[in-house]
Amino acid sequence: MLRTLSLLLCLSSAVAEQLCRQDAPNGYKVRLSIETALGKEAYVWNENESFFFRSTLAFAMRQQLDGHRFEESNIQMCNETLRVSFWFVVTWPDDPSSTVGGAEVEKALRRFRARFNGAFLLTDQTLEFLGVPPTLPAPVSYDTEPWLIVFAVLMSLICVLLVLLALLSRRKKRMNQKSAFLEQDAVVFTQM
Structure with a gap:
């Protein structure tokens, strides 16, 4: 039983590594300019901030796809750099080996863009989701x-x-x- 469990954990992390890469079909690159936005009051991007990002994105996905219970473990992040940029993919809660379609992720990002900006104290210019243009507020x-x-x-x-x-x-x-x-x-x- 313990072997099976450890094999599944290793297999899921290997699958996640394959899903989250630069040329992933449903992957998105994120760039944060924390120092530009906050100056001397800039915070350091660390594992806690990364967890907060995954949790915020899981919230947005839960709201967008009502009925699916996304967790922060469904958000796979990779290729993190010191200048705070990374790639992410969103996996389905029922099937962690497949990713959520790009259209649904984009809708969630656009719909909750203000939440992301507010959570990280950034703006559309300092928190960029490459490939997902910021939407203008509705008139x-x-x-x-x-x-x-x-x-x-x-x-x-x-x-x-x-x-x-x-x-x-x-x-x-x-x-x-x-x-x-x-x-x-x-x-x-x-x-x-």
């Missing part, structure tokens, strides 16, 4: 169009001004009629 859509609000306010002001103009002209007409009536009364009174 803001309002429940009511802004031009419609401005139009309604202006039309309301025009209507109020028209009502005031009508009321003022009516008042002026009444005042004119009243002054004409008073003048007639004054003329009649003086004639008496």
Whole structure:
């Protein structure tokens, strides 16, 4: 039993080495420019940061492919360099010998790009997934169009001004009629 288990562990690591290479069909290269982004407050990329990256990517894959329980062990990283660049592939939880399709990984990376940037305190320029262009944020859509609000306010002001103009002209007409009536009364009174 112990032999079988150790053979399976060795075999899975050998399969992972074959899956994660530079020319892997579903592999992606990542470049991080931590010092450029953070300057003197830059952190050191180590095994803990690598674990955090795999966990964040596993979260994104779980969200993208609902129903699959991706773990950080499903994210295989290789060819890590001191300048913090590496390749990764995502394997299926049920079958660690096959990789998740590139389209699904790209969707997850685009959908949760802000989470990756926030997790590592980086931006789209300092955290690059080569081959996966950053997406622009969706345009803001309002429940009511802004031009419609401005139009309604202006039309309301025009209507109020028209009502005031009508009321003022009516008042002026009444005042004119009243002054004409008073003048007639004054003329009649003086004639008496």
